[in-house]
Amino acid sequence: MTDTVEDVRKGLPSASAFGRLALCPGSFTMEKSCPDESSEAAAEGTLLHRYMEYLLLKDDAAEEGMEFSWHDFLNSREYESAELNHEQVELCGRALRLLDDVKEKIMGRNYSDSLFSLVSTEERRFLSDWIEGGEYSGQWDALFRVGVDLLVLDWKFGRVAVDSAEANRQLEALVPLAAQKANEEGIIYNGIYAAIIQPRVAGPASVTFYDDEAISQAEQDSLAVARAAMDPDAPRYCSEEACRYCRAKAVCHEAASMVEQASLIATDRDKWELFSPAEKVQAYRLAKMAKKWAAAVDYRFEQDVAAGLIPGFEMAPGRTSFTVTDPSGAFSALNAEFPDEVTAEAFAGCCKVGITELDRLVHAARKAADPKATTKASREWLRQLLAEYGESKTTKGSVKEVEGGAA
Incomplete structure (x- = not known):
């Protein structure tokens, strides 16, 4: 779920961007000068995260014998009223089923719901290293107690698979924050499970486990990413993966140079079949990068057209759809x-x-x-x-x- 960077993240690196910042530390400073971007996909992601939070809190309330409605939840969080369509509701249902599978994977096929308890949802925390320097924040989607362990959970509703739990920088950064909360609140745990649930991506959820040593290493590695990102002279390294969600790619010199490379791919062979596998991979990656850069330029251009800043262009009206909800x-x-x-x-x-x-x-x-x-x-x-x-x-x-x- 997204909020204003200055208000929520206090201008510090956020765990959600650590996959990118580890690849391109200079993108953190460059993004600060770029406006927040909105899109239908981002708006849907926010809505789905809210609904998943509601479902978890509703189940938690039911265990206490309490009633909890969607509109009560929206009002309690001061969110605008919103409804989900059938496809979105089913998507969230798949996410819950994948969570059930995670529970079974952790505790075995005969797991008991009583062994799982919800600790918090959508909680943002901060971690600082006052000796070496470095500070960041992170917000998990859900944190559970699982017997004598913890489970930190992240929902991903995109259509592109993200890094597995073992290699995921965001989860790695969230684990020390979960440990911090447990230590502060006297929650005893032996280790921390970390899981990514992607209901739009085929296959099971990805789960990994951090013991004490791994938690300590995750803290060191995450603070190192934060330190590098906060360096005002941090270098920028362009790649399809690093630039995928970067808001600065439309004005980034390194990104423009890579797009130029994509337009200059040429050999003395004029048939795709004659390219080597390595050349095809290079062309594929450059083409994906060019698409991301073009989409970013389109977005910025449309914003300027809507604001009346580009003579000779205007925004055509959008189409209206209607859905029967009752x-x-x-x-x-x-x-x-x-x-x-x-x-x-x-x-x-x-x-x-x-x-x-x-x-x-x-x-x-x-x-x-x-x-x-x-x-x-x-x-x-x-x-x-x-x-x-x-x-x-x-x-x-x-x-x-x-x-x-x-x-």
Whole structure:
């Protein structure tokens, strides 16, 4: 979830950017002069993070016998009212199922929910090294007690896979912050699990474990990244990975130079098939970098056009979409107008059933009948029951770099 850098992060490096800052420490200072960027993807990410926080807090409140609604949550956080569509609700449902899998992976297939307790959600903390220098902040999406250990969790709702938990710089920076909170509040723990859940990316969640030695090393490494980033003369190193989420790439000389390289790829061979694997990889990476740079320039240009700063250009109006959020009410209204045409069967043919909502409804019913019923078992039971009434789809795969490939 994003907020104003000055107010929340106090102008310091944030764990969420450590993957980039480790590759390009100079991007931290350069980004400070760039305006915050907004996009539909960023707005959706914020909404989904809020909804996941609500779901966790709702489950936590239910254990205490308390009612907790989505609108109560929004009001308590002073957020604007927002609704999720079926696809987004199902995406969050997948995220919860992946969390269940993480729990099973940590505690075994017969884990007990009583061994997991929510410590906090969306909490930002700061860590400083007053001797060597360096300071940063980080905000986990959720922190749990897991038996005699802790679990720090990060949701990722993008479509591009991020680094695994073992190699993820953001998680590495969050672990010392979780240890700091536990030490300050007297929470006893043997170690800290760290997990990344990416519901839009195929495969299970990525989980790793930090013992005392690894926690100490994570603190040293993270403070080193912060020190390097805060150096006003820190160098900039351009790459597709480093520039992917950098707000400064549209005005970065190093990024422009790499885009120029992409436009100058030329050999005495004029067929793609004659390029070596290494040359194809180089072209692929440069092309991805060029796309990111072009998107950043487009964004800045559109902002100037919208502000009336570019003569000869204006923003065309956007398209308006409409979504039915109350299907029961919509059917009643239409059926009253056209009782013979808009029947229940005809209306149902225009609808999509949110499988995640059914998962939760069915699991609640099964658990009421059998307190030992697990979420995973309920999900599998429902899929078998509805097999003849639905279909499963697999999305198109994406390019993924693996070890041993062309350099």
